[in-house]
Amino acid sequence: MSLSVNTNNGAMAALQSLNATAKALSTTSNRITTGLNVSSTKDDSAKYTTAQKLRGDLGSLSAVTSSLGRAKSTVDVAVTGAEQVSDLVNQMKAKATEASDTGIDVKSRTAIGSDLVALKKQINSIVQSSDFNGTNLLKTDAASTGKVSALLSTDTTQTLDVANIDLESGATTAFGASGATPDDTKLDLSGATGAATAATLATALGAYSDSIATKLSTLGSASRQIDGQTSFVSKLSDAIDSGIGNLVDADLAKESAKLQALQVKQQLGVQALSIANQAPQTITSLFR
Numbered sequence: 001m002s003l004s005v006n007t008n009n010g011a012m013a014a015l016q017s018l019n020a021t022a023k024a025l026s027t028t029s030n031r032i033t034t035g036l037n038v039s040s041t042k043d044d045s046a047k048y049t050t051a052q053k054l055r056g057d058l059g060s061l062s063a064v065t066s067s068l069g070r071a072k073s074t075v076d077v078a079v080t081g082a083e084q085v086s087d088l089v090n091q092m093k094a095k096a097t098e099a100s101d102t103g104i105d106v107k108s109r110t111a112i113g114s115d116l117v118a119l120k121k122q123i124n125s126i127v128q129s130s131d132f133n134g135t136n137l138l139k140t141d142a143a144s145t146g147k148v149s150a151l152l153s154t155d156t157t158q159t160l161d162v163a164n165i166d167l168e169s170g171a172t173t174a175f176g177a178s179g180a181t182p183d184d185t186k187l188d189l190s191g192a193t194g195a196a197t198a199a200t201l202a203t204a205l206g207a208y209s210d211s212i213a214t215k216l217s218t219l220g221s222a223s224r225q226i227d228g229q230t231s232f233v234s235k236l237s238d239a240i241d242s243g244i245g246n247l248v249d250a251d252l253a254k255e256s257a258k259l260q261a262l263q264v265k266q267q268l269g270v271q272a273l274s275i276a277n278q279a280p281q282t283i284t285s286l287f288r
Helices: 009-034 045-099 106-129 167-175 194-248 252-287
Strands: 148-151 159-162
Touching (some): 045 159, 106 194, 159 194
C-alpha cells in the first residue's frame, strides 16, 4: 500500500466504520428512550402505518366506552328511581287495601288517605328527580326525546337504545295527576263511599305495580347489555393495545445489550481512527 499525505485510506475506512457505529448507537439509544422499535415511518413504513390505524381504532373505542358509560349512568339512575317508586306503590296498595275494610272508622280511613297523598307526592318527587345529564326515562315524554342511546362499536350505525318507560302517566291513571295542580280525588277516603274508593284504588295500584315490574325488567335487561358490551370493548381495547406493542415496541433487554456492545465498538473505532491518522507521520522519517 502506498503512503500518501493527500489520501489516508485507512483513516477514511476507520471514519466510515465509526460513523456507522455512531448511527447504530443513536438508533439504539432512541429505542431505549422511547421504548419503541418503530417510532417513525422512517423506521418501518408498513408497521408504523398499521400501528397508527390501530391507534385510531383505540381512540374510537375510547369514545364507545364513554358513550356506554353515559348510557349506563342514565339507566342506573332510572332503575334506582323506578325501584323506589315500586316500593312506594306497594306501600300505597297495602294502605288502600287496609282502608277498604268496612270495619275501619271514617277517622282512621281519612288518616290513611292523608298518608296516601304524602306517598303520592314522594313518588312524583322521585320521578321528577330521576334525571342524569338532562335525560329522564321516568317522566312522560310526548316528544320522544327522553331516551338514551349508546354506541356499541366503532360502527356508528350499531347503537343500543333505551326508550322512556313513562311512570308518570301510569301514576296519573292509578291515583291522579301530580304537579302544580294535583288531583287527589282518587285518594279521598273521607266520604261514605271511602271503603269502595279504597278498594278501587287498591286494584288500580295493583295494575300500576305490575306495569312498573315489567318496565323494571326492561331497564334491567338494558343495564346488563350495557355491562356486557362495556366488558367486551375493554377486552378488545386491551387486545388491540397488545397488538400495537407487538408491532412497534422495543425489546429493551436486547437493546440494552446492544447498547453496551456499540459503546465498546465506538471506543475501539476511535482508537482505530487515531492509529490510522498517525500513519502519514511515518513519511517524515523518510526525509531525515
